[in-house]
Amino acid sequence: MATNRNKWVAQILVILLLLSLTLSACGGGGGEVAVDATTTTAGGDQTGETATAPAGEAGAGTQATEPPAESEGEVAPGVTGTADLATGSGKAGTVTFWTWNTGGPEDQMAAAFTKAHPDVKLVIKSPEYTDYLNQLKLAMGSGRGPDVIGLQAGGMVKEYDEFLEDLAPYAAKEWGNDWKGKFYSVGIDQLLDGDRAAALPWFNSAAGYVWYNKNIFDQHGLKPPKTFEDLFTVSKQLKAKGVTPFVHGAKDAWVNLDMYINLANEIAPGKIYQAEAGKIPWTDPDLVKAMAQWKRLFDEGVIGKGALATAQYPDAQDKFFSGKAGMILMGMWHDRDMTKAGLADRKKQYKLKEDIIWMPVPFPDVNGDGKPGRLFGGPDVALGMNAESENKDAAWTFISWALSDEGQKFEGSVLNFPALKGYGLDTSDAITPEQKTNLQNQVKDLENAVGKRELLYPELDTALGDALQNVATGEQTPQQAMEAVQSESENIDRED
Amino acid sequence: MQRTSMGADTPSVLAGAKRARRTRSINRSWTNYLYILPLFVFILGFVYFAIGYTIYVSFLDWNGFSRRREFIGLENFAEMLDDRIILRALKNTALFGILAIVMQMLLGFLLAVLLKTRIRFKTVYKTIFFLPVVLAPAVISYIFRHIYQAEGGPLNTLLESIGLGALQQAWLADPSFALYALTLINIWQWTGFSFLLYFAALTLIDEHLYEAARIDGANFMQVLRYITFPLLKSTHLTLVILGFIGALKTFDIVYLTTGGGPGRSTEFMSTYIFKEAILEYNAGYAAALALFVVMLCVTSTAIQLYLYRNQ
Numbered sequence: 001m002a003t004n005r006n007k008w009v010a011q012i013l014v015i016l017l018l019l020s021l022t023l024s025a026c027g028g029g030g031g032e033v034a035v036d037a038t039t040t041t042a043g044g045d046q047t048g049e050t051a052t053a054p055a056g057e058a059g060a061g062t063q064a065t066e067p068p069a070e071s072e073g074e075v076a077p078g079v080t081g082t083a084d085l086a087t088g089s090g091k092a093g094t095v096t097f098w099t100w101n102t103g104g105p106e107d108q109m110a111a112a113f114t115k116a117h118p119d120v121k122l123v124i125k126s127p128e129y130t131d132y133l134n135q136l137k138l139a140m141g142s143g144r145g146p147d148v149i150g151l152q153a154g155g156m157v158k159e160y161d162e163f164l165e166d167l168a169p170y171a172a173k174e175w176g177n178d179w180k181g182k183f184y185s186v187g188i189d190q191l192l193d194g195d196r197a198a199a200l201p202w203f204n205s206a207a208g209y210v211w212y213n214k215n216i217f218d219q220h221g222l223k224p225p226k227t228f229e230d231l232f233t234v235s236k237q238l239k240a241k242g243v244t245p246f247v248h249g250a251k252d253a254w255v256n257l258d259m260y261i262n263l264a265n266e267i268a269p270g271k272i273y274q275a276e277a278g279k280i281p282w283t284d285p286d287l288v289k290a291m292a293q294w295k296r297l298f299d300e301g302v303i304g305k306g307a308l309a310t311a312q313y314p315d316a317q318d319k320f321f322s323g324k325a326g327m328i329l330m331g332m333w334h335d336r337d338m339t340k341a342g343l344a345d346r347k348k349q350y351k352l353k354e355d356i357i358w359m360p361v362p363f364p365d366v367n368g369d370g371k372p373g374r375l376f377g378g379p380d381v382a383l384g385m386n387a388e389s390e391n392k393d394a395a396w397t398f399i400s401w402a403l404s405d406e407g408q409k410f411e412g413s414v415l416n417f418p419a420l421k422g423y424g425l426d427t428s429d430a431i432t433p434e435q436k437t438n439l440q441n442q443v444k445d446l447e448n449a450v451g452k453r454e455l456l457y458p459e460l461d462t463a464l465g466d467a468l469q470n471v472a473t474g475e476q477t478p479q480q481a482m483e484a485v486q487s488e489s490e491n492i493d494r495e496d
Numbered sequence: 497m498q499r500t501s502m503g504a505d506t507p508s509v510l511a512g513a514k515r516a517r518r519t520r521s522i523n524r525s526w527t528n529y530l531y532i533l534p535l536f537v538f539i540l541g542f543v544y545f546a547i548g549y550t551i552y553v554s555f556l557d558w559n560g561f562s563r564r565r566e567f568i569g570l571e572n573f574a575e576m577l578d579d580r581i582i583l584r585a586l587k588n589t590a591l592f593g594i595l596a597i598v599m600q601m602l603l604g605f606l607l608a609v610l611l612k613t614r615i616r617f618k619t620v621y622k623t624i625f626f627l628p629v630v631l632a633p634a635v636i637s638y639i640f641r642h643i644y645q646a647e648g649g650p651l652n653t654l655l656e657s658i659g660l661g662a663l664q665q666a667w668l669a670d671p672s673f674a675l676y677a678l679t680l681i682n683i684w685q686w687t688g689f690s691f692l693l694y695f696a697a698l699t700l701i702d703e704h705l706y707e708a709a710r711i712d713g714a715n716f717m718q719v720l721r722y723i724t725f726p727l728l729k730s731t732h733l734t735l736v737i738l739g740f741i742g743a744l745k746t747f748d749i750v751y752l753t754t755g756g757g758p759g760r761s762t763e764f765m766s767t768y769i770f771k772e773a774i775l776e777y778n779a780g781y782a783a784a785l786a787l788f789v790v791m792l793c794v795t796s797t798a799i800q801l802y803l804y805r806n807q
Contacts, residue, residue, distance in 0.1 A: 130774070133774060134774065137560050137561045137774075138561070140561050141560065141561030141562075155777075159559055159562070159777050162562060162563065162564070244647070250669075250758075251669075251754070251755055251757060251758075252755075304646065304647055305646050305647075305666040305669060305670075306645060306646025306647050306649075306666045306668075306669045307669065308666070308668075308669035308670075308757060308758040309641070309644065309645075309646070309666065309667070309668030309669035309674070309753070309754060309758075310669075315641075458775060458776040458777055459776055461775075462771065462775065462776055466759055466760060469757050469758040469759045470758070470759040472758065473669075473670065473671050473758045473759060473761075475671060475758075475759055475761075476759075
């Protein structure tokens with residue numbers, strides 16, 4: 001009897017199990033994810049968060065609004081502390097901001113914002129980049145995303161577009177109809193889709209500089225390379241002196257792509273973007289030639305044979321900033337290494353005994369036109385607003401503060417390149433006059449940028465990343481590699 | 497009267513006792529189910545629900561978080577048929593798995609047999625052999641990335657110092673060596689596990705069998721071949737199954753050392769699934785790949801168990 005009952009109960013459990021499988025398979029079949037927009041804090045996981053307490057909760061209400069209408073007389077977004085609570089959720093006045101890069105020391109930035117807006121509580125969550133991608137996906141998919149989202153231009157903005165509020169009306173209200181002209185075009189252009197602004201650049205960044213260790217070059221009586229052939233010559237000379245000439249973390253696709261974009265834009269400016277858009281094939285002779293030049297860097301020993309197992313961060317960076325290598329390909333994001341504060345940190349980090357002067361120079365001239373390579377870049381971090389946020393005013397308060405005189409000066413002070421015209425880098429802490437001049441001239445370099453850094457389609461990133469590694473190891477010829485990229489490119493749905 | 501009375505009462509007493517037993521039995525059986533309930537709920541929620549959800553996602557064209565989920569039937573599975581990266585990943589997994597399983601079993605078995613002899617400091621050796629098993633993959637990856645460094649790495653330096661400089665390689669950066677270098681890391685890490693299982697199994701073998709063999713004049717190798725090895729059959733099978741599933745699941749060491757590269761030379765199914773799901777926003781296709789791996793695991797385990805039972 002008991003045995004039968006046990007069987008009976010076991011059968012029920014099995015049926016329950018099967019039912020659960022069936023239900024889970026059918027779950028969400030309606031094609032929509034229910035969005036719970038009432039929770040806009042960073043969920044239960046407070047790890048890595050910085051919260052700045054508002055000076056006073058009383059009267060800190062903000063109004064959750066639709067995007068401001070074009071007509072005059074409406075309350076401009078960004079006005080805080082004046083409207084009634086729209087939801088009564090008790091979260092008004094709190095803005096959650098998730099990013100992988102807080103644009104300088106997180107606590108300083110948060111403190112500066114809170115000082116300017118004591119009625120808005122800022123809650124920051126800033127995990128490492130890959131963790132950030134994972135967490136953001138889960139949060140947005142389940143309707144528990146932050147109010148303000150840190151975004152990378154290109155594929156990331158494309159994928160999250162449906163969750164992002166159009167910020168153009170907010171910007172127009174805040175700064176007038178010619179608001180786009182306030183931004184460096186290299187940043188804002190990558191975030192506009194017609195009149196829609198899915199996000200706004202917070203600070204810009206560009207790649208395409210070759211950084212060199214001036215101490216090493218001076219010690220051996222060498223000058224940084226101006227042409228591509230110089231790069232090979234200088235590398236041989238450094239190798240002969242027992243110095244690693246050029247460190248490159250070729251394990252990472254992104255830094256290989258940076259190198260390839262440099263080469264392609266030097267050989268035929270802009271062609272890579274035409275190929276990205278599907279207007280020309282990736283097997284275009286100039287793009288194949290760029291791949292062949294990439295191969296030369298390995299064949300002729302500029303890049304060491306262990307590079308394909310070396311990560312740019314921390315491996316290659318460690319070698320360069322510990323004074324063991326002559327050159328590295330990086331961008332504006334290392335400007336702080338030209339300041340006294342930056343040097344002090346490096347000396348402490350790598351136990352350096354001497355002061356090292358690191359300087360960026362443009363990528364060497366590859367096509368022989370006598371002009372050095374141009375930078376390519378865009379928004380380092382762009383700020384988007386969660387379209388489902390119940391704290392849109394508070395969110396806009398933060399975004400508009402980040403793009404205010406104070407916010408942009410703050411970014412300049414920590415050597416992040418401001419997104420707004422008229423703002424530059426704070427050069428007061430530069431170690432040498434050459435570094436100071438270099439930092440000042442970076443405005444022109446950025447304005448003269450040849451194009452963007454982030455490709456729109458992740459599939460192309462992967463295909464190019466594979467192609468570059470396969471060419472470097474000799475598994476594919478440049479032609480074969482570009483044919484593989486073209487094959488992947490043809491599968492991309494560019495209408496999406 | 498007394499008899500009559502007893503006769504009248506006996507059925508009711510027996511029935512009462514039966515009822516009491518049944519109640520106790522019911523209570524006991526329900527209590528038993530309560531004991532397994534937490535585990536059942538856990539497995540249901542975290543394993544079977546996840547598998548069910550993965551099946552559902554595999555029929556979608558979906559980036560993993562968008563509200564636009566297009567049902568595309570079996571298209572993701574059809575796409576897998578033309579995917580050359582899967583073949584590469586499977587080939588890598590097979591080579592990695594076979595080499596790792598064979599070497600770990602062989603070394604683990606030999607170490608266990610050696611430690612069954614009257615050797616001193618057994619506990620110290622056991623600890624040393626098992627230590628890599630408990631080390632975090634991040635730590636192991638960091639150590640081996642350093643050891644394998646092409647320029648100035650300890651392995652290449654050692655080779656040079658003993659006059660074998662010609663054998664120096666960019667171990668993790670050269671597609672011809674990278675997979676073998678990873679396999680070596682896995683062997684180093686998991687041999688201790690094989691050793692422990694063999695060592696535990698060896699203690700269960702009846703000493704009389706060895707005594708009888710020795711009386712019959714069997715030497716060490718004969719004892720090993722005809723007694724020890726066959727009696728460890730279930731341990732061999734356990735290690736083969738765990739090793740195979742482990743190879744299919746391998747992710748951390750690969751991701752932290754080569755990232756699947758150079759090119760796709762060390763790509764595994766797990767790293768490929770990660771790239772598709774996270775870096776390329778292809779959650780639907782990644783789910784189809786994941787199901788394929790689950791099917792491989794289930795099928796191969798079933799075949800191995802079937803072969804074992806038929807022996």
